[in-house]
Amino acid sequence: MSGLLSIFDLSDERGVLRTSIAVTFVISFLGIGFGLFSGSFSIVFDGVYSLIDAGMSLLSLIVVNLITSYAVADHLSRKLRERFSFGLWHLEPMVLGLNGILLISAALYALVTAIGSLLSGGRDLEFGSALIYAAVTVIACAGIAAVEWRANRKIGSEFLRLDVRGWIMSAGISAALLIAFMIGLAVQGTSWQWISPYIDPAVLAAVCVLIIPLPVSTVRQALADIFLVTPVDLKKHLDTVAAAFVAKHGFVSYRAYVARVGRSKEIELYFIVPADAPARTIGEWDMLRDEIGDLVGDDGPNRWLTVVFTGDPEWAE
Template sequence: MAQETRLLKQSALMMLMVAVVGIVVGVWTGSEAILFDGMFSLIATLIKLLMVLTARLIKKEYSRRFQFGFWHLEPMVLTTEGVFIGVIALYALLNGVQGLLQGGTSVEFGGAILYALLFTFINFSYYFYVKKRNQRVQSTLVSFDNISWFVDALLALGLLISFTVAFLLTKTDYAWLAPYVDPALLVVIALAMLPSVAKILRPSLKDMLRVAPIELNALVEKTMDMMVGKHNIIDYHSYCQNDGRISIVEINILMGVLEGIKLEELDAMREEIQSGLGMDTEDLWLTVSFTRDRKWLN
């Protein structure tokens, strides 16, 4: 958890630097695409700060008012990130189309190329650094947070290629095309961001809407079907959902006649179920109840 929070804080500070430089250079060079990159980075910084707060709350596990913990905040923050990126992409798309219709924009290509070259290197370097660090941390928040660095790296690379091409065009008979590069690039960037939006929103919305995870549900049913064959189990009902990094599983078991069974034996069945699921207690909220009355299955 400490490493997760440290990585998120570091990421927020780095992204704030990228945002400030991007906004300043965007205004200086007159490039809407660079200005957009800076604004995207600024929004990403705010989201990262929310992730830091969320990571701290999750570390507390529960409080008097939130007795089931704070894990539900994780998909909420990720959904917020996806929505913000989607709104920014839509704004960029509209601005790009407007720029094309109005005859393009004049850009100071020297400063723009230098900016794009520098931040292509910085963004890709930091993305791969965090990806490697997260192989040990195994944080969902860090993983989705790192998507913003990959998106920003692609933005910078796109800027570098496009501005270089536009600069070369100014030395040819096709110099009239150069002003159209910046708004056209804005349109391409906006469209390229949409898959990242979907990648963030799809799992987080599923968690928020309490959609049962197919793989986890299948694993629970497989484990319970094996238990039925070994113990005096007549029937069972199971319920599964993901809540951020926590998998919540509730199983109600209808037992047959059990003469002289001890609580230790029921606890042993719980342990067997958890072992069958192959999940640590830190990642699993498991509730198993035993009954002789079928009405308690539902």
């Protein structure tokens, strides 16, 4: 029992992801089964959407394991370290970007299908079984989103933040389905029954229009990380710290290069020292490196900091 609890440990990023993956697989297969039984393409889409999300969460878990192992484990494969001497942080934005693109693509495909169904007269479905699925899924998605959000308040993972957003999106989809199916059931045997075939494709189209823009910010940030776009806030902090350091020690100037790649911060600082400056020992230069490292802050396994002192500005360009 203790082994099972450690696997689904909600205080650890990997444990939270394992929990999310397990619940997502259950909901996805439930959705596909109920969707096929009730004849609802919107429920099938909900299940497929969840299945894509589960697959990407599984890939995210593998990447988290690799990044964490590389950063803190000394026993990691020597061959792996030799092939990826700059670390494995670049995998994180690649997975996040792929996740967002797949979710957007699935929603676009479902939107086109829903519009086609509306134009062809809609489809009939069994509202009773559809209602049961929608109610169960709303409760499950809202519950896991709350649990994961609370866990991530301490963990602070971008993977988990995206996963929470995915659960909220799934809960919203299921809530919309629940309301639509309740309306469909209520109009049976009334003069409004003619709208029944249009309810399923209409709600699917509405849901797709709402969820398509949601992963866009994640894809944009992932692309910024992949293309090494300089983060403005971090560059501003480095400029402030480096300028004060230059003034304090009488250096000529500095050059700062910075990029954020997933959870890592890639920082290179070059300080131009006067060519006629007195010689220093290696220990003294290392003390200066320690000083600027403390000023930069956020010292941990995900910070890559290079500090260079040179009298030739060309080495800093």
